[in-house]
Amino acid sequence: MAAILELFVSAPGKVILHGEHAVVHGKVALAAGLNLRTFLRLKPSKDNGTVVVNLPNIGTKLSWNISDLQALVPSFQESPDHGPVSPSPEQLDILKTFAGISNGTRDTESLAVLAFLYLYLSICGQKLPGLEIVVWSQLPTGAGLGSSAAYSVSLAAAFLTLTGMISSPALEDIDTTRWTQTELTLINGWAFQGEKVIHGNPSGVDNAVGTWGGALRYQAGQITPIERVPVLQILLTNTRVPRSTKTLVAGVKDKLLKYPDIMEPVLSSINAISEECQRVLQSAENGLSKEHYSLLEELIDINQHHLNVIGVGHPSLDRLCQVTASHGLHSKLTGAGGGGCAITLLRPDIEPTAIAAAKQQLSDCGYGCWETSIGAPGVSLHSSSSLPEDVSKSLKTT
Incomplete structure (x- = not known):
């Protein structure tokens, strides 16, 4: 075990820029930190x-x-090459019995505990260290923003650093640091196992975004980082309307079976939107111009209309788009739809008063609203002095 007095790690959430639902049918999706x-x-x-x-x-x-x-520990033997190992049903049953969790229980606390125990026992191996861990998140749970993946990525990075399987760089002269590509691949592999504990059969997109940050292209199981993606300022809005991803995905499939000649062109158009968005983002080597932002706004509008056509819109999202449009802003749902969350692109030339007014109106609708960015860096190691004050305070609440 590495001699560590204190370790601070963070990982980002994720949003889908374009391609939700179409990706289920083999089309391209773009995800961003x-x-x-x-x-x-x-x-x-x-x-x-x-x-x-x-x-x-x-x-x-x-x-x-x-x-x-x-x-x-004997039930959680590490692999010969110290690589990630998928949780078996027998291992999960052992953990459920140990933690007093009934079969079929899917609440947030139970799943978080199971993922913690699985990663701790699997990574830390034969001689388990005594630990105190606090995990605090800016991400709402259950909103489709990758909160479970950010949790799994953070745990994997912390345990791998503690065991010396990845490096523990000195932080005296820098605020944050990241690991090598080989080390990030190991973090991602173990985080994916944590996601399997929580979700059963995850795509791997959320933990990959949490590990590498930036933006990723996902198609038919292939995940490819997109290089040179600029950071985009956004409003993230949570309508707080609950939805079932499974039901929404099934609804799109039913429409596709019923109206293939209508639905297939819509899904192909969503695919083309993802491709065009990637082209625009990667063409902005010297930063995004006004023309780039206009293109991105048009793609957002077109995609939102397509998502309504395939049946995953919701009156709460319609209201959100109306509010932001009244302030010259462009929004689309992100994730499963049917409520949930939406992103609103903020151009650099937008007046702060317009942003403030939009946020106030969205809050008046009962929505949660954050001014933040996408294209964020992936999993990072921090010095204690570099943490925001609210984060530092929350992490010291033990």
């Missing part, structure tokens, strides 16, 4: 005989004796 982040603090426990995990966002604080956890 969202600069609302999950932060983790790790330090050795005082007596080295316990593991404490504190998740203040969901009001969870649990502790276990190392001796009890050590008894589980």
Whole structure:
């Protein structure tokens, strides 16, 4: 184990720029790092005989004796090459029994605990360290913004650093640092296993965005980083309308089967939007021009109309688009639709008063609204002095 007094790690959330739902049918989707982040603090426990995990966002604080956890280790043997290992049903049953979680339970706390225990036992191996971990997030849970992946990425990076499987760079002279591509690949591989614990059969997009940040292209299971993507300022709005991704995906499939000659061209058009957006972003080597922003706004508008056509819109999203349009802004849903979240592009020349007015109106609708950015950096190691004050305060609430 590496001698670590205190470790601070963060990973970003994610948004889908274009391609939601069409990606299920083999089309291109573009995902980007969202600069609302999950932060983790790790330090050795005082007596080295316990593991404490504190998740203040969901009001969870649990502790276990190392001796009890050590008894589980034989069921979580590390692979010969120390590479990521997928959780087996038997391992998950062992963890559920240990944590007192009933089969079929899918609440946020239970899934977070299972992912924590799986990654801790699998990565830390034979001699388990006593730890105190706090994980605090700027991301709302269950909103389709990659909160579980940011959690899994942060845990994987922290445990791999602690065990010395990846480097622990000195932070005295810099605010944040990142790992090598080989190390990031290892972090991503283990984070994907954490996502499997939580979601069963994830695509791998969310943990890849959480690891590498920036923007990624996803098509038919292939994930490709997009280079030289500029950071875009956005409003992120949560309508707070709950929705079932499974039901929405099934609805699109039903329409495609019923009206193939109508739906297939719409999905192909969404694919073309993703391709054009990627072209625009990568053509802006010297920054985005006014013309670039106009193109991006047009693509947002067209895609939002397409998403309504395929049946994943919602009156709450229509209202959101009307509000932002009244201030000269362009919005589209991000993720599954049917409520959930939307992104609004903020051009550099937009007046701050227009942004403030839009945010106020959206809040008046009962929506949650954040002014943030996409194209954010991936998983990062921080010095304590570089953390924002609210983050530092939250992580020290143990």
